[in-house]
Amino acid sequence: MSEITDVPVKLPAAVEGFVMHWGNLGGQWGVNRSVAQIHALLYLSDKPLHAEVIAETLGIARSNVSNSLKELTGWNLIRRVPISGDRRDHFVAETDLWEMVTRIAAGRKEREIDPAIAALRVCAAQAEDDPAVGAVARRRLKAMLDFTQTMEGWYAQMLHVPHATLAKLIRLGSRIVRYLPVKPEA
Structure with a gap:
């Protein structure tokens, strides 16, 4: 400009x-x-x-x-x-795109993901102790909590990967996937 x-x-x-x-x-x-x-x-x-x-x-x-x-x-x-x-x-x-995206992700995690995980932990714990909650609901709450915590863990790992390395990983894209064992979903 x-x-x-x-x-x-x-x-x-x-x-x-x-x-x-x-x-x-x-x-x-x-x-x-x-x-x-x-x-x-x-x-x-x-x-x-x-x-x-x-x-x-x-x-x-x-x-x-x-x-x-x-x-x-x-x-x-x-x-x-x-x-x-x-x-x-x-x-x-901020004009560094990696830094900008990292800051946005950190803010969204703090405002959205952290409260969601806290709520899921409470709900999953309550469901385990409540005989009125069916097995399907308990299993789904646990699965959602596990998934969300897994994604949070992945996010935390990615924070420590240098931006240049992350860029290389992203550019590799599908070339990496072909080396992973892929099982068809049932």
């Missing part, structure tokens, strides 16, 4: 398209559209932006921008940066 100053800019079509599309995707992922649009704008910006420019550029209310910036800061997807001679807060986005 070209230089961004204190004046709102007319975004190039590709940038505007990405910002709008990212906003729509955010809505599908359970993220407020404005939050996602601001993230997209900051991600593509080559200069730190302050809230007024963001609000004017995207046509979003200043209060909405402020709340969205707080949310993005809480997710550790953006950070404040000082600009010499300007007392306003300016923001930049």
Whole structure:
């Protein structure tokens, strides 16, 4: 994106398209559209932006921008940066895609997976002690808990794999699968 100053800019079509599309995707992922649009704008910006420019550029209310910036800061997807001679807060986005995805995954795990595992543990334990709960329900609760804990364990392992190694593993894709013994499901 070209230089961004204190004046709102007319975004190039590709940038505007990405910002709008990212906003729509955010809505599908359970993220407020404005939050996602601001993230997209900051991600593509080559200069730190302050809230007024963001609000004017995207046509979003200043209060909405402020709340969205707080949310993005809480997710550790953006950070404040000082600009010499300007007392306003300016923001930049994390631009390393691996780091960004890792932070999003960590936030979602904390907000969604951890509470789900805690609830499943309680429900599975209660089901084991309650004769009114049928064997099928007990088995399915245990299977869901086991699956969720397995995925949590895999996630924890992947956090320690260097990004370059993860990228290689992902690119290998189906070439790895052909070396694994695959049994047809019943």
